[in-house]
Amino acid sequence: MFKKVDKLVTKAFIPTFFLTFFVVLFILFTVFISQYLEDLVGKDLGWEVYARVFFYFALTLTPMTFPLATLLAALMSFGNLGEHSELTAIKGAGISLLRILLPVGFFAVLISVGAFLINNYIVPEANLRTFSLIYDIKQKKPALEFKEGGFYNDLPKHRIRIERKDRDGGNGIYGVMIYDHSSQRGNTDLIIADTGKMYTILDNNYLVMELRGGSKFSEPTSDNTYKREFVRDNFGKAKFVFSLEALGMNRTPVELFKGHQVMMTVMQLKRTADSLGKESTAQLTNVSNISKPYYDYQFASFAATGDSLASLRLDTLPAKYSDFKKIINPEDLVMYYEKAINKTRNLKNLVAASRERVESMQKDTVTYRLAMYQKITFSVACFIMFLIGAPLGAIIKKGGFGLPVLISIVFFILFYVLTITGEKYAKEGVAGALEGAWMANAILSVFGLFFLRQARSDSRLFDADIYYIYFNKFKEKYISLKYASRNGKI
Numbered sequence: 001m002f003k004k005v006d007k008l009v010t011k012a013f014i015p016t017f018f019l020t021f022f023v024v025l026f027i028l029f030t031v032f033i034s035q036y037l038e039d040l041v042g043k044d045l046g047w048e049v050y051a052r053v054f055f056y057f058a059l060t061l062t063p064m065t066f067p068l069a070t071l072l073a074a075l076m077s078f079g080n081l082g083e084h085s086e087l088t089a090i091k092g093a094g095i096s097l098l099r100i101l102l103p104v105g106f107f108a109v110l111i112s113v114g115a116f117l118i119n120n121y122i123v124p125e126a127n128l129r130t131f132s133l134i135y136d137i138k139q140k141k142p143a144l145e146f147k148e149g150g151f152y153n154d155l156p157k158h159r160i161r162i163e164r165k166d167r168d169g170g171n172g173i174y175g176v177m178i179y180d181h182s183s184q185r186g187n188t189d190l191i192i193a194d195t196g197k198m199y200t201i202l203d204n205n206y207l208v209m210e211l212r213g214g215s216k217f218s219e220p221t222s223d224n225t226y227k228r229e230f231v232r233d234n235f236g237k238a239k240f241v242f243s244l245e246a247l248g249m250n251r252t253p254v255e256l257f258k259g260h261q262v263m264m265t266v267m268q269l270k271r272t273a274d275s276l277g278k279e280s281t282a283q284l285t286n287v288s289n290i291s292k293p294y295y296d297y298q299f300a301s302f303a304a305t306g307d308s309l310a311s312l313r314l315d316t317l318p319a320k321y322s323d324f325k326k327i328i329n330p331e332d333l334v335m336y337y338e339k340a341i342n343k344t345r346n347l348k349n350l351v352a353a354s355r356e357r358v359e360s361m362q363k364d365t366v367t368y369r370l371a372m373y374q375k376i377t378f379s380v381a382c383f384i385m386f387l388i389g390a391p392l393g394a395i396i397k398k399g400g401f402g403l404p405v406l407i408s409i410v411f412f413i414l415f416y417v418l419t420i421t422g423e424k425y426a427k428e429g430v431a432g433a434l435e436g437a438w439m440a441n442a443i444l445s446v447f448g449l450f451f452l453r454q455a456r457s458d459s460r461l462f463d464a465d466i467y468y469i470y471f472n473k474f475k476e477k478y479i480s481l482k483y484a485s486r487n488g489k490i
Contacts, residue, residue, distance in 0.1 A: 005090055006103040012081055013104045017073035017111075024072065025065045029058055036134060053133060059118075059126035066115040067381040068412045070108060074389025075396075075404035077104075082397030097456050101390055108386035116379035120265050128263040146173075155207075155242055157181045171197045176211055178240070188219040191240070200244070207242040214238065261371040269372035273365050280361040287354045294347040366426055366433050373437030374419075381415065384441055387448030391455035411447075415440050 033040075033054070040053065081087045090100055146152050152160045163175025173196050180189035193214025200207055216233045261269060388411060389404075396403060418440035426436030 005095060005100065008086070008090075009077075009081070009100055010103050010107065012077040013073060013107065016077045017069060017107075020072040020076065021065060021069040024069045025058060025061060028061045028065060029054075032061060033057060040137065049133075049137075053130070053137075056126050056130035056133065060123060060130055063115065063119045063123060063375075063378045066111060067378065067385045067415065068408060070111055070382045071385035071389040071411060072404060072408040074104070074108075074386045075393040075408060078390050078393030079396060079398045079404055080393075082394050087394055087397075097391075097394065097452075104390060105383075105386065108383045111386075112379045112382040115382050116376065119375050119378060124263045124265055127260075131260075131263075155244075157184075158242060171199050173198055173209075176209070176214070178209075185219075190217040191215075192217075193238075205244055207244055209240045209242070210237070211235075211240065212237050261368050264368075264371070266372050266375055269368050269375075273368040273372065276361050276365040276368065280358050280365065283354060283358050283361065287351065290354075291347055291350060294343045294350075363427060369433035370423055370426055370437055373434060377437050377441050380441055381444070384444050384448055385411070385415075388444065388451060391448070391451040394455045395451065411444070415444060418443055 040050070078087070087100070091097070146160065146162045146165070148162060148164055150161065152162075158181065159179040161175075161177040162173050163177075164173070166172040174194065176191075176193040176196055178191040179187055180191065181187075183189065191211070191214060193211035195213060196209055196211035198207060198209045214235055216235065216238075218231050218233075220231060261272075264272065389408070392407065393404065396407075398404065422431070422436035422439035424436075425431040425439070426433045431439070
């Protein structure tokens with residue numbers, strides 16, 4: 001039954017959670033988007049492309065947002081309850097701390113389940129669309145912008161220089177020089193003009209330059225390398241049209257990006273990891289089979305084809321090299337030495353290549369298993385962060401964005417460092433993928449249980465005066481022992 005105390009605690013937590021969720025998401029989004037500013041700015045993408053990029057980025061950051069938002073919301077809500085003595089009043093009515101935490105704990109479980117569903121089904125699709133769109137944006141050339149006095153090189157087969165443009169935002173241009181490289185013969189075609197104007201047509205797909213008072217210089221094709229001819233055509237007014245198709249953004253099929261682990265669900269990651277594991281095992285087993293042709297003695301069956309080594313049957317070959325040497329023609333011994341050295345070298349290269357393939361597949365297997373486990377561990381981390389934040393807020397009795405934010409940052413950094421360390425241990429083979437993925441949650445759960453125990457006993461863990469009292473007691477004891485030792489009582 002939902003009692004008044006449950007309503008009080010829930011009303012304190014749920015609005016705070018949504019507030020902290022959007023605040024944390026905005027902070028992470030700002031940090032993350034700063035990595036792609038150079039790719040997004042100056043390309044005339046349009047507001048709909050920016051809206052899609054920002055929306056997909058926000059979805060990809062939700063797995064990291066949920067744990068930190070849960071920790072901060074728990075700290076702030078229970079810190080506010082403790083600061084206003086509401087927790088003290090509830091405990092004075094005979095209600096235990098665990099009973100107070102029960103409704104918020106249930107909501108934390110729902111957050112964990114929701115985080116897993118989003119991380120497993122929505123985030124892979126968002127990652128797929130995000131990084132495919134970012135790839136296309138990176139390939140897109142900057143928007144059409146002519147700088148005065150410099151050459152513009154982004155139009156294929158053309159180099160355009162404009163000495164000056166209208167200062168009032170008009171489309172007038174002055175001192176125009178255009179190198180046409182369509183013939184791919186170097187700087188053989190040149191257009192210069194005193195004045196003109198430029199504008200785009202057909203939805204900005206074509207650039208038009210109307211030039212006045214100019215000349216066109218060209219060098220005709222000639223087989224005579226010693227006699228070069230140049231042609232000059234003067235014009236009073238001419239119009240030149242350039243295609244801007246190369247400046248547009250072409251979309252790459254998203255299917256090309258589906259092989260990365262961040263674009264897969266748990267079941268897809270499991271199937272891929274199992275497939276790589278079986279493939280690496282098969283590769284190890286196959287090494288012995290593919291290396292047998294390099295052995296003439298152990299695995300070969302010899303047919304009677306002459307007086308050489310091939311005429312010997314496998315069961316008649318001697319076991320010792322000294323006996324083997326007696327039946328070999330001395331003139332052929334050098335040939336057999338060289339043959340053995342070449343086969344040994346080839347066998348070494350074969351084994352080294354097989355080893356590299358197996359190690360690469362094993363590393364990929366660990367990577368996919370880590371990604372699979374982390375979809376679960378990041379969801380469970382939401383409940384563990386609640387387990388840390390709620391008791392800790394009840395202990396420190398401070399609400400707002402001050403001390404709770406500082407404590408949240410400390411534990412979030414600890415969570416991030418432990419996660420990275422677990423990944424590193426798993427990839428280096430120090431620990432398994434399961435242990436590496438769950439290491440951060442296992443360590444932080446110890447902190448949560450410790451703070452819960454302290455909160456149940458109304459510990460003054462973060463009160464400065466308690467440590468001052470302990471220090472004074474230690475100081476008095478130290479002075480008394482020192483005084484006793486001087487008087488010979490010890």
